[in-house]
Structure formats: C-alpha cells, structure tokens
Amino acid sequence: MAASAPWALLAWALLLACGPASxxxxxxxxxxxxxxxxxxxxxxxxxxxxSVHNRGSEADRLIGLESPxxxxxxHRTVREGGxxxxxxxxxxxxxxxxxxxxxxxxxxHGMLTGVRGLPTPGQRVPVALRFAxxxxxxxxxxxxxxxxxxxxxxxxxxx
Amino acid sequence: xxxxxPIPVLGFTLLAAAWAGVGCDRGLAGESGSTAPEPAMGRxxxxxxxxxxxxxxxxxxxxxxDTDGQPYDFAERTRGRLTLLFFGYTxxxxxxxxxxxxxxxxxxxxxxxxxxxxxxxxxxxxxxxPQRDTPERLRSWLDHFGPGFVGLGGDxxxxxxxxxxxxxxMARREPGAxxxxxxxxxxxxxxxxTPDDLAHLRYSLDTRTGDWLQDLRRLVxxxxxxx
Numbered sequence: 072m073a074a075s076a077p078w079a080l081l082a083w084a085l086l087l088a089c090g091p092a093s094x095x096x097x098x099x100x101x102x103x104x105x106x107x108x109x110x111x112x113x114x115x116x117x118x119x120x121x122s123v124h125n126r127g128s129e130a131d132r133l134i135g136l137e138s139p140x141x142x143x144x145x146h147r148t149v150r151e152g153g154x155x156x157x158x159x160x161x162x163x164x165x166x167x168x169x170x171x172x173x174x175x176x177x178x179x180h181g182m183l184t185g186v187r188g189l190p191t192p193g194q195r196v197p198v199a200l201r202f203a204x205x206x207x208x209x210x211x212x213x214x215x216x217x218x219x220x221x222x223x224x225x226x227x228x229x230x
Numbered sequence: 231x232x233x234x235x236p237i238p239v240l241g242f243t244l245l246a247a248a249w250a251g252v253g254c255d256r257g258l259a260g261e262s263g264s265t266a267p268e269p270a271m272g273r274x275x276x277x278x279x280x281x282x283x284x285x286x287x288x289x290x291x292x293x294x295x296d297t298d299g300q301p302y303d304f305a306e307r308t309r310g311r312l313t314l315l316f317f318g319y320t321x322x323x324x325x326x327x328x329x330x331x332x333x334x335x336x337x338x339x340x341x342x343x344x345x346x347x348x349x350x351x352x353x354x355x356x357x358x359x360p361q362r363d364t365p366e367r368l369r370s371w372l373d374h375f376g377p378g379f380v381g382l383g384g385d386x387x388x389x390x391x392x393x394x395x396x397x398x399x400m401a402r403r404e405p406g407a408x409x410x411x412x413x414x415x416x417x418x419x420x421x422x423x424t425p426d427d428l429a430h431l432r433y434s435l436d437t438r439t440g441d442w443l444q445d446l447r448r449l450v451x452x453x454x455x456x457x
Contacts, residue, residue, distance in 0.1 A: 110328075155325050159407070177325060180324050
C-alpha cells in the first residue's frame with residue numbers, strides 16, 4: 072500500500088497537469104455546451120452554432136453573447152413557404168430542463184456583426200455565453216471555413 | 231403414400247416465379263412518379279435528394295452584371311448546362327454561407343471522383359442586396375467558398391426582373407435594423423437546371439454536402455430522369 076502511494080500521486084498530478092489536446096465540452100452547473108463553431112464568411116457577419124444540454128430539472132435561457140470578434144446577438148431563421156427570413160431574437164433561447172438547445176444552420180443561431188478581418192479555419196475565438204440562471208460561460212469557438220462533414224453532419228448536430 | 235416428385239414441383243415453382251416477375255414488371259411500368267417513398271426496385275427507381283418539382287420550371291431569361299462588371303445573359307450563358315441558381319446576399323450569416331459551403335464541398339468531392347465534372351456545372355449566385363452586394367464584395371464572398379462561382383448583381387429593377395423570371399419569392403428588406411445591419415428575406419432554396427433547360431429539382435435549407443454530391447454525381451453520370 073505504502074509502495075503504490077507515490078505512483079497514485081504521480082498519476083493524479085499528470086491528470087491535472089495535462090489539459091485536453093482540444094477543448095472538450097464546456098460545463099457550467101447543469102449545462103454542457105458542445106461543439107461551438109463560427110462560420111465567418113467575408114462581409115462582416117459571422118454565425119455561431121453550438122448545442123447546449125441541460126441535465127437539470129429547471130429550464131435555463133441563453134440570453135447573452137459576447138466576443139472580441141464582433142457584436143453579439145441572437146437570431147432565428149424563419150421559413151415561410153419558399154422564403155427565408157432572419158428575425159432578431161433579443162430574448163435569447165430556452166434551454167429546456169433535461170433537454171437540448173441547438174443552434175444550427177438554417178435555424179436558431181448566434182450572430183457576430185462588425186467582424187473585421189477574416190480569421191482562418193481552425194483558429195479559436197473567445198466567446199462568452201450568458202445564461203439567465205447559470206451565469207456566464209467563457210469558451211472558445213472553432214472557426215470553420217466551409218460546411219462541415221462530408222456526408223450530412225452539420226454544425227450543432229450533436230446528440 | 232405418394233410424395234411429390236421433385237421435377238413437377240421445381241417446374242411449377244419456376245413458372246410461378248416467372249409469372250410473378252412479369253406481373254411485377256408491368257406494375258412498375260404503369261406507375262407515375264409518386265412522392266411517397268418506396269423501396270428501390272432494382273435500377274428503375276431513382277431517389278433524388280432534392281425535391282422533385284411537380285411541374286418543371288423553364289430556365290429563366292434575365293440579364294444582370296457579373297463581378298467583372300460585364301453583362302451576363304443567364305439563359306444564353308448557361309443554356310444546355312447543369313446550372314445551380316441561388317438568390318442570396320453577402321451580409322447573410324446563416325443560410326447563404328450554408329448553401330454555398332455545402333455546394334462547394336460537394337463539388338470538391340465530385341471533382342475528386344469524376345475529374346472534369348466540375349467544368350460541366352455552373353453555380354450562379356445572384357446578390358439581391360444591391361446596396362451591399364457590390365461586385366468586389368460578391369467576388370470575395372464567393373471566392374471564400376470555392377473557385378469559379380458566378381456572382382451577379384444589378385439595380386433593383388433588374389434584380390426584380392430576374393427573380394420574377396425564375397419564379398422565386400421576391401427579396402424584401404426586413405424592417406427593424408439600421409441601415410448597416412438590416413436583413414433581407416429571400417428565396418430559401420437553390421434551383422437546379424438540367425441540360426434540357428428545365429428545373430426539375432430544387433434544394434431546401436435542409437440540403438447537406440452528401441445530398442448535393444449524391445444528386446450531382448447521378449446528374450453528371452446519368453442525367454436527369456424522374457423518380
């Protein structure tokens with residue numbers, strides 16, 4: 072027993088010292104944020120996609136978005152027959168109790184306006200999300216240049 | 231007790247199978263295109279990922295300016311060619327990059343599978359926001375996704391004429407935001423014209439790279455045919 076203690080300590084130290092190679096899901100209380108990505112075409116307007124899982128028994132609300140890259144806001148993409156319209160959603164989006172919020176292309180999404188320059192795909196951009204109950208969660212969104220996934224997988228398409 | 235002799239049983243079975251086969255064939259030949267999904271019956275069924283239009287749309291005739299500032303007659307330039315047509319705008323953060331990104335990825339995949347196939351396809355993006363969709367901005371926006379996308383623009387009247395010709399919902403500037411950050415509503419789908427100068431297929435916001443690749447591959451190799 073005494074002989075194995077130093078090895079156990081070493082193992083813990085290594086675990087704590089070594090961060091993940093790429094950021095894993097970001098957690099805050101009952102909330103887990105998966106796969107934040109930013110699509111930044113030229114033109115000054117970027118779209119943020121991600122999914123949030125709420126394992127708690129009370130709903131929360133994603134209400135704030137900040138980033139050094141641009142001015143944050145929420146939008147819904149609304150389909151009306153063959154027409155598509157983008158509508159501002161300043162009230163943000165509900166994260167249902169025991170459920171998911173999905174921000175994905177063609178649907179609800181975050182938007183950064185006034186983006187100057189063009190970050191390169193693979194670059195990580197700091198983003199701060201504010202939830203009504205859980206508070207603020209800072210994470211990094213990965214910049215993607217093109218549509219993700221060869222055969223169908225889109226952004227924000229997480230379980 | 232007599233048992234069944236194997237030869238008549240085999241003969242009967244073969245006859246029954248042949249008869250069923252003939253009947254089955256006749257049934258298929260009588261079918262018109264249906265929208266209900268049915269199991270593939272050999273090589274006669276084609277399942278398109280795009281939505282098959284109940285009545286095909288003629289390749290529209292309209293003239294706008296390309297990103298070099300030159301006149302571009304859409305019908306004349308794309309006649310007889312596989313052509314994707316989409317009406318969007320460069321300040322659109324979600325839908326327009328999504329469509330163009332998936333199309334670009336599918337075309338890369340297609341070119342890898344069928345070298346030279348890319349040359350047979352025109353991708354035409356009409357910028358329906360003349361205030362912000364300058365030729366320079368259209369060009370850099372399209373080049374971000376991939377090479378060789380045609381960007382077209384014009385004044386309000388020319389853009390309206392183009393949308394009317396293509397029979398798509400007219401773009402509308404949405405009320406609310408200021409003069410820099412306004413949004414524009416527009417047709418959500420991409421139209422695809424085949425070499426017969428008709429659009430049999432259109433592609434909604436749910437279309438992904440794999441869907442495009444599947445249909446474009448079939449269109450390049452075999453051409454259009456109804457489901």
